[in-house]
Amino acid sequence: MTDIRLKSSALLLALAMTILLAPTLAPNAKASGIVAVVNGAAITDLDITQRQKLERLLSGGKRRLSKSAALNAMIDDKLKLIEARDRNRTPSDSDIDNALGNMARNAKMSSKRLTGIFRQAGVNKETLKEWLRAQLAWRSLIRARFNAQIRVDEAEIMQALNEKGESRNSVESTIQFDLTSVLFVARAKNQNLRLREAKRFRDSFQSCDTDLEKARRLTDVAVTRVGRRESGALPPAISKTLRDTPVNRLTQPRKTDTGYEMLAVCGKKDLGKEATLRDEIETKLKDDRSKALSRKYLAELRARAVIEKR
Structure with missing residues (x-):
């Protein structure tokens, strides 16, 4: 599953702020001018x-980019997409639709x-x-180029676990x-x-x-095994x-x-707090490493790019 997530609380806050504050685009807005060209790709x-x-x-209404910051973000995205195109790693339309669906879910x-x-x-x-x-393109590029460098070994995880000390007790077990x-x-x-039928089936399950x-014998009902997932x-x-x-x-x-x-919970296994801590530590170490390598990679792309601001 593509891990592009958007919290519902942020969305709902943003929606409320949108209704009160955000202007909409005029339906007959004039064509915008070009403000920058990145390796031949225009930004308007x-x-x-x-x-x-x-x-x-x-950001749920919390982040307001200046025009300069928005332009720099757009330049970065253009460079990422051009690099992905050159390395044959451009996400497909179905990849984008799946990512959008995951955000919605x-x-x-x-x-x-x-x-x-x-x-x-x-x-x-x-x-x-x-x-x-x-x-998606940038994540694919980072993994392809730096996968070995992003890996975290057991010694690093154990060292970080030992540094946690008493804070282990505040962690929820992984299920x-x-x-x-x-x-x-x-x-x-x-x-x-169909909603009433789904609710009746749930009550009888x-x-x-x-x-x-x-369920497999019912009309227009799809049963798909998801498998094991950790909390x-x-x-x-x-x-x-x-x-x-509850199970079953x-x-x-x-x-x-x-x-x-609906999701059928056909089993639960308590993996303990240690599993939660290990996952959190491994994720953070990988994320920190990935961010550092991403900054380095993007700096390389900017250094050799032709960027014309107007």
Whole structure:
């Protein structure tokens, strides 16, 4: 799963601020002028305005980029996309759609509603997709070039664990879930009916061993094994929902682009606090290393790029 996440709390805050504060684009706005050219790729005034609005929404209204900062962010993205193109690592349209879908799921809403929130804030869908394309392309480039350098060895993890000391007690245990998705496919004309049917099935669900097979025999119901997932690798809201759902039961139906999805919790295994700490430490060490290498790589691209500001 593409790890491009957006918290629902930030989205809802941003939506509220959008309604009160953010201007929308005039429908007959004049064509914007070119403010910079990066290796032949143009950046316009409209691109800058869009980037400012995008960053504001992604931060839940907390981050407001100046035009200069937005231009620099756009230059970086252009360089990332050009490098990805040259190294045949440009994400496909389906990669972008999947990333957008993951953002929506993490924010507990449909893709349509998510893009509607961005549109209401004055950010068009293509701006969002181009931003996602740059993020995915850059992650792919970093992994391809620096994968060996990003790895963390056991000695580093153990040293960091020993430094944690008494703070270990405040950490929540990692739970490994065994999950299966049950999707009640719904069309525009039968949304309410399918939701009622999904809820009835959830109420009657007692066993993964027998009731998943019953679900497979239902009309327009897709049963897909998700497999084992650890709580630390899941969005916090989903992790909490799964922790609160007993084994051999289904989560509440959640609206998706294709219907109503429930997750069958077919097993839980407590991996302990040590597993949580190890995951957190390994993730932080890798993230710190990746950020440092990313800055170095981007500096190299800027050094050899032809950037003309107008």
